[in-house]
Amino acid sequence: MATYSELMAQAQALMAQAEQARKDELSSVIADIKAKMKQYGITPADLGGGPGGKKAAKSKSSAPAKFRGPNGELWAGGPGRKPEWVRTALAAGKSIEDFRI
Known part of the structure; x- marks a missing residue:
């Protein structure tokens, strides 16, 4: 039977492997999206991400962001419930410091 330490080491190794797979897949998806945007002449504004597009949701906080999530989420790190x-x-x-801007 494996010990707690051995299981934790395996779990951390699997998390690192999963994160690498996510990064590999993400770069492939981004390349595919960029190719389709070029093919169809789509701009970020067409997707609501630029001038003339939909306005982004206003942040609840007026404090500057201190942390950036894996998908670009921003968080000021203030009191209250932490984002998902x-x-x-x-x-x-992971350490919250890994995400400090």
Whole structure:
């Protein structure tokens, strides 16, 4: 039977492997999206991400962001409930400092 330490080491190795797979897949998806945008003449504004597009949701906080999540989420790190991406990262054993801007 494996010890707690051995299982934790395996879990961390699997998390690192999963993160690398996510990064590999993400770069492939981004390249595919860029190619389709070029093919169809789509601009970021067409998707609501630029001037003339939909306005982004206004942040609840007026404090400057101190942390950036894995998908570009921003968080000022103030009091109150942590965003889901922060809770997920912390549960996976990551440090909040890994996301400091």
